[in-house]
Amino acid sequence: MSNVVPAPKLTRKDFESDQDVRWCPGCGDYSILANVQRVMPELGVPREKLVFVSGIGCSSRFPYYMNTYGFHTIHGRAPAVAMGIKAANPDLTVWLVTGDGDGLSIGGNHLMHCLRRNVDLNILLFNNRIYGLTKGQYSPTSEFGKITKSSPTGSVDFPVDPSTFAIGCSASFVARSIDVDATHLTEMLRRTAAHKGASFLEIYQNCNVFNDGAFDAFREKVHRDDRTIRVQHGKPLLFGKDNTRGLRIDSRTLSLEAVTLGENGVTEQEILLHDETNPTLAYMLARMPFPDFPVALGVLYAVDKPTYDGTLTAQRDASLKKNGQGDLHALLHSGNTWQVS
Amino acid sequence: MANPEPQSTPLPHAAKEVSGAVVRFVGDSGDGMQVTGSQFTVAAALAGNDLATFPDFPAEIRAPAGTTYGVSGFQINFASRDVFTPGDSPDVLVAMNPAALTTNIRDLKRGGLVIVNSGAFTATNLKKAGYEKNPLEDGSLDGFNVFAIDISKSTLAAVEHTGLSKKDAERCKNFWTLGLMFWIYDRDLASTIKWVEAKFGKRQELVDANVAALKAGHAYGETAEISHFHYKVPPAAVAPGTYRNIGGNTALAWGFVAAAQLAERPLVLGAYPITPASDVLHELSRFKHFGVTTIQAEDEIAAICLALGASYAGSIGLTTSSGPGIALKGEAIGLAVSTELPLVIVNIQRGGPSTGLPTKTEQADLFQAVYGRNGEAPVCVLAASTPGDCFYMAIEAVRLAVKYMTPVMLLTDGYLANGAEPWRIPDIADLPKIDVTFRTDPEGFHPYLRDETTLARNWAIPGTPELMHRIGGIEKSFKSGHISYDPENHELMCQTRAEKVARIADDIPELQIEVGEDSGKLLVLGWGSTYGAIREAVQRARERGLSVSHAHLKYINPFPKNLGEVLARFERVLIPEMNLGQLVKIIRSQYLVPAESYPKIQGQPFKIDEVEERIRLVMES
Ligand code: SF4
Numbered sequence: 001m002s003n004v005v006p007a008p009k010l011t012r013k014d015f016e017s018d019q020d021v022r023w024c025p026g027c028g029d030y031s032i033l034a035n036v037q038r039v040m041p042e043l044g045v046p047r048e049k050l051v052f053v054s055g056i057g058c059s060s061r062f063p064y065y066m067n068t069y070g071f072h073t074i075h076g077r078a079p080a081v082a083m084g085i086k087a088a089n090p091d092l093t094v095w096l097v098t099g100d101g102d103g104l105s106i107g108g109n110h111l112m113h114c115l116r117r118n119v120d121l122n123i124l125l126f127n128n129r130i131y132g133l134t135k136g137q138y139s140p141t142s143e144f145g146k147i148t149k150s151s152p153t154g155s156v157d158f159p160v161d162p163s164t165f166a167i168g169c170s171a172s173f174v175a176r177s178i179d180v181d182a183t184h185l186t187e188m189l190r191r192t193a194a195h196k197g198a199s200f201l202e203i204y205q206n207c208n209v210f211n212d213g214a215f216d217a218f219r220e221k222v223h224r225d226d227r228t229i230r231v232q233h234g235k236p237l238l239f240g241k242d243n244t245r246g247l248r249i250d251s252r253t254l255s256l257e258a259v260t261l262g263e264n265g266v267t268e269q270e271i272l273l274h275d276e277t278n279p280t281l282a283y284m285l286a287r288m289p290f291p292d293f294p295v296a297l298g299v300l301y302a303v304d305k306p307t308y309d310g311t312l313t314a315q316r317d318a319s320l321k322k323n324g325q326g327d328l329h330a331l332l333h334s335g336n337t338w339q340v341s
Numbered sequence: 342m343a344n345p346e347p348q349s350t351p352l353p354h355a356a357k358e359v360s361g362a363v364v365r366f367v368g369d370s371g372d373g374m375q376v377t378g379s380q381f382t383v384a385a386a387l388a389g390n391d392l393a394t395f396p397d398f399p400a401e402i403r404a405p406a407g408t409t410y411g412v413s414g415f416q417i418n419f420a421s422r423d424v425f426t427p428g429d430s431p432d433v434l435v436a437m438n439p440a441a442l443t444t445n446i447r448d449l450k451r452g453g454l455v456i457v458n459s460g461a462f463t464a465t466n467l468k469k470a471g472y473e474k475n476p477l478e479d480g481s482l483d484g485f486n487v488f489a490i491d492i493s494k495s496t497l498a499a500v501e502h503t504g505l506s507k508k509d510a511e512r513c514k515n516f517w518t519l520g521l522m523f524w525i526y527d528r529d530l531a532s533t534i535k536w537v538e539a540k541f542g543k544r545q546e547l548v549d550a551n552v553a554a555l556k557a558g559h560a561y562g563e564t565a566e567i568s569h570f571h572y573k574v575p576p577a578a579v580a581p582g583t584y585r586n587i588g589g590n591t592a593l594a595w596g597f598v599a600a601a602q603l604a605e606r607p608l609v610l611g612a613y614p615i616t617p618a619s620d621v622l623h624e625l626s627r628f629k630h631f632g633v634t635t636i637q638a639e640d641e642i643a644a645i646c647l648a649l650g651a652s653y654a655g656s657i658g659l660t661t662s663s664g665p666g667i668a669l670k671g672e673a674i675g676l677a678v679s680t681e682l683p684l685v686i687v688n689i690q691r692g693g694p695s696t697g698l699p700t701k702t703e704q705a706d707l708f709q710a711v712y713g714r715n716g717e718a719p720v721c722v723l724a725a726s727t728p729g730d731c732f733y734m735a736i737e738a739v740r741l742a743v744k745y746m747t748p749v750m751l752l753t754d755g756y757l758a759n760g761a762e763p764w765r766i767p768d769i770a771d772l773p774k775i776d777v778t779f780r781t782d783p784e785g786f787h788p789y790l791r792d793e794t795t796l797a798r799n800w801a802i803p804g805t806p807e808l809m810h811r812i813g814g815i816e817k818s819f820k821s822g823h824i825s826y827d828p829e830n831h832e833l834m835c836q837t838r839a840e841k842v843a844r845i846a847d848d849i850p851e852l853q854i855e856v857g858e859d860s861g862k863l864l865v866l867g868w869g870s871t872y873g874a875i876r877e878a879v880q881r882a883r884e885r886g887l888s889v890s891h892a893h894l895k896y897i898n899p900f901p902k903n904l905g906e907v908l909a910r911f912e913r914v915l916i917p918e919m920n921l922g923q924l925v926k927i928i929r930s931q932y933l934v935p936a937e938s939y940p941k942i943q944g945q946p947f948k949i950d951e952v953e954e955r956i957r958l959v960m961e962s
Contacts, residue, residue: 017811019823048806053650064811064824069803071653072813073646074676080611080643084650084658085803087634088609092654092803110646113639312634319629326631328602331595332766336383336532337585340576 010041017067023058028179028205032126033065035182036095039189043093051094053082055102058133058207059126062097076107079114082121083308090309093193096123100141101131104160108140115169117308118197125162125202126179130211148210163286166200167279167301173199174282174301178219179206184230184297191299197307218295231285231298236271239294246271247285247293256284258293276302356527356573361390361420363428364522367445368437368458369406370399370413373515377435378415380519380536384528385419386586386763389576392419393873394761395427395946400616400700407461407469409440421575425873427760429948433525435518437461437492439470446482454486454570456521458514460493488567492517492558499557500550509547513554520558527573530555580765587764589728589757590617593661593687594624596735598631601657604739604775607632609651610659611644613666616699617758618689621661641666645673645686652682653812655779655802657739661687664706665696667750671714674748678718678838679814681789681798683742683749685735686720690754692944701944702755704869705920710750711898711927717835719842721745722898724752726872729764731757734895740775745845746797752897754919756870756946783807789822795848796841843899852901856880857890860910863960866936868894868924871917871947878952887960894924900931908934915939915959917952 015037023029040050050068054060056075063070069092073081082096096114103111103125114121130148131137137150141162145154166174173195177188185203192199204215218227229239229247237247244261248270259266275281282301288294364381368374375396385392397414404411418428433454436442438461449455462477476482477489496514497507505513516537523530534552541547562568587595601608610633612622626635634651638644645660652658660670667688677684690706692698710722721741725734731753742749780786780799788810789798801808810822818825819833855872856879867875872893879891892907894900908914908928914936916925922938929936939955941947 019811046806047809048804051654051803063813066811068809070809070811070813071650071680072811072815074672074814077642077646077673080638080646081650081653083636083643084609084611084647084652085654086650087636087647088607088651088654088656088658089802089804109639110643113643316629316632316634323630326598326602326628326633328599328631329769331598331628331631332769333583333585335585336387337583337766338387338389339583340389340579341581 010047012037012041014047015040015067017065019064021065022061024209026208027058028128028207029058029062029126031179031182032124032185032203032205033062035185036189037066039186039193042190043193045093049092051085051092052097053078053085053094054097055107056133057099057102057131059097059099059205060102076102076105077110078102079107079110079119079121079123083114083117083119086119086121086309087312090120090313094121096121098123098125100125100127100129100139100162104140104162104165112165112169115166115171115198115200118172118305120196120307120309121198122192123198123200124192125200126205127162127202128205128207128211129159129214130207132207132210136210161287162202163200163300164283166202167283167286171200171301172197172303172305173299174202174286175200175299176202176204176286176297178204178215178297180219181224188298191302195302197305217291227291227294228297229294231274231296231300233274233276233299233302235274236268237274238268238271248272256288256293276300356571359572359574360422361418361424361574362432362526362572363416363418363430364433364435365414365416365431365445365448366435366518367412367414367441368515369440370401370404370411371406372413372437373512374413374415374437377515377519378417380533381522382417382586382761383532383536384523385417385526385574386584387532388528388574390419390421390574391424391577391579392417392586392763393424393427394418395756396759398700400698407438407440407466409444409470412441412444414441414445419574421577423577424762425877426946426949429950435522437514437518439466439472439476442476443470443472449485451484452486454488455482456488456490456518458492458518459489460491462489486570490561495557495561496554500553503546503550503553505546505550510550513550516551516554517558520555520560521562521567523555524559524562525567525570525572527571530559579763582765584763584765586761587729587732588759588761589725589731589753590620590689590759591624592728592731592764593725593735593753594621596732597625597659597685597739598628598633599732599769599772600736600739600775601632603736603772604657604743604777606777607634607656608659609648609656610635610661611638611646611648611651612636612661613638613641613644615641615663615666617691617755618661618663618666618687620758621687621689641669642673645670645684649673649677649682649684652677652684653680653802655800655804657683657685657743659685659687661689663689663691664693664709667706667709668713674720674750675714675716675718676814677748678714678720679816680812681746681838683746683800685738685742685749685751687738687751687753689758690752698944700755702870702946703919703942703944704752704754704871705923705942706752707868707897707918707920707923707927710752717839719839720898721747721749721842721845722752723749724869724895724897725757726869726893726895728757728760728762730895732764736772736775741845741848743775743777744797744848745795745841746800747842752869754870760870779805780808781805787822788812789817789819791837794844796837796844846899846902849896849899849901851903852892852894852907854907855891855893857883858888859890861890862888862912863890863956864908864911864914865889865891865952865956866894866908866914866916866924866928867891868897868918871919874947874949874952875917877949878956881949881953882956887956889956889960897924905932908932908936913937913959915956917941917947917955919946
């Protein structure tokens, strides 16, 4: 986080704008908004230094509801706008809110480049596996064969997994959470905010109008323990009620195995330890096939590397040191000139 | 029979004074013709000539050697009088191989001087150029003064002592040629020697070889038969000051650096490589110490979006591209219109549609600039008229963008971008400051509060306490800036945005007559890079007694306030443009005058002769 200045103690209310929230009742976006507003005061960034940037889609209405600076841009292009904001003023804390269509279909290119450049942004991708605002077409994260208005006989596209995509783009921080799990989500928001560089948080979000129940199989409280795994750096990759199940590696096939402790002599010793800095492990965790494996939630990957805006600033400072403040007169007179009197 | 007077043979060293010349250097892409042309230009400039230059290079980076499509050229018009264009037809053609000769000889003036490298007139090269017989031997060049010199061989001999490989040694032949041209036009070798030293400084053998070649070519002029062709072009009478030679893209880049300083704001350029705009990105990326940030974006859309993001955050956002790139930026320009943020978009036009003619010039993106967006999306449109003018128009674009909180599209083209002219360096102190005021007062604030005169909304940048607000591409309320779908409000906002841009007319110079009377039979109205050709053509037509005047538009949206009056004072209006007639349609629709079109769309600028001839035809009809 850049520029943490002690500010008068703000509350969640201070981050609510005067606009009526216009998502459909019951939409997962409400919970995400509430959690973001709840976490904001903890971060200690003055409201005027916060900018929420978005593209187009249901999720992209987000900036209107935050009492911070906000820029609702055009479809898919928010990463580019956000990068320009950071290039102009690296002191600002910029949050980017996007969706699966905005971020991975029309804006996939920009998201990729913003991640690989490691622009210091906090990126929230609401993944509801559907186009909501345009009323229910399949999205790039919709499952193969999905029946929608634009795919009455089933979608013929294979989906992309957002977190896998982000890891593939060499993002320096990749995490995943669910809209309804407030505790986990707020924890992930804190980690996202704390990471310097492009922090990518995928949030499974229920669109109760066009894709209701998309994540119920693991989102419902009764299933959450058994069907998700909360990865934590340095801790064994255990899941299930009472942590009786775990992930181990089959070293001959270099693949993950979901095992039960005590079954077939499996001991905790064999369970993998999560290492946030291991991109291969992050990749494996991100794309574990459900339901044979649990869905991985938490910080899948996090490493430190120079940020784009930081390097820009460093280069500018170095140039200033080397050349001094630019002298326009000298520039115009550089090279061959001649005098006419 | 009386004894005739003995013919006086001019002494080799007595240079004949001439008022000017047009020289074209042509060769293979790898022959170094651009360097040769630029060095010849520097020498002419240092000798005080007025001049204009234009390079003409192929789209292929390395076309196969010896082919006609691999021919690269550079033309310079230099004189002791005012020069407005690189010249119609050359007086001198320097052709380094048969392909260069065959593609250019038709342009040469009758009786012109041809210097060819006979060493390159091999059977293979002749065949590649499509010659069945050697033109140096078959009499097809009768009517020109042809000097066939084995430049390759002479160069090898001149640089032998440096121990360069044959391949490297032969590459010095452009400097040999330049030396010869320096002799013909009585130029000083010093500036080129200095350039060679700076360029090859680390490799002494290359410095030695190129300088040796240059001097050998020069010495050749003195001794050979060609020594009759020895001229002096006196300095031109120009306004006092310090001058330099400047190309359009450099002038443009420097203009933006100057604008940022005058506005005391950082400049952020978002750009994606594209011909012929990339040089602006290259040039600006050198100026970090001027507070310039350049970002090579992943695509044209990102390039403009990040520039807009930078504007939103209080910098001067700039994006530079050419037609195909501008097409991709359309939606983001609309966002800039809707969010009323300052943004400068430069279109360095090239031949279209689609990929078109990437290295050639055209003015066919005028409609795109004025109309090319969804919705009612007015932007301010400006056009630079000469390479040096690009500097001032860059400053003007920034001034209007920040003052009116609007995107401004600045049009130049390949001809301006790559063309060059001597330029009187302005005194920085004379350049007016650009006033930028950010809103800081929370009292009564909303983002779409407007200045009563300009209708510009207030610019409140992130980081300003108590002014947190949200903007976006959805229509907003005139009264509060909040999202609004109200029908009357939408109409009011569309009208307001249009009116805001229209009011720029109160803030720009009136249209002047460049040449001729304020009224009369014919007005030739141009815009952009056709300035030089039109001006010179009108001048010549007037010298022949025709009642014709020239006016030139640098402001296209809005037009200068007096344009309607100016048009009304002439019986007829002729509009030459490098497209199928775009300005003419706008003029006809806005002013209901029967303006006549003179279109040319060949990827080549107008020749003075062509415009003059058209003026004559129009006036006779
Ligand atoms: S359409 Fe779906 S995602 Fe959009 S607001 Fe409604 S419920 Fe939420």
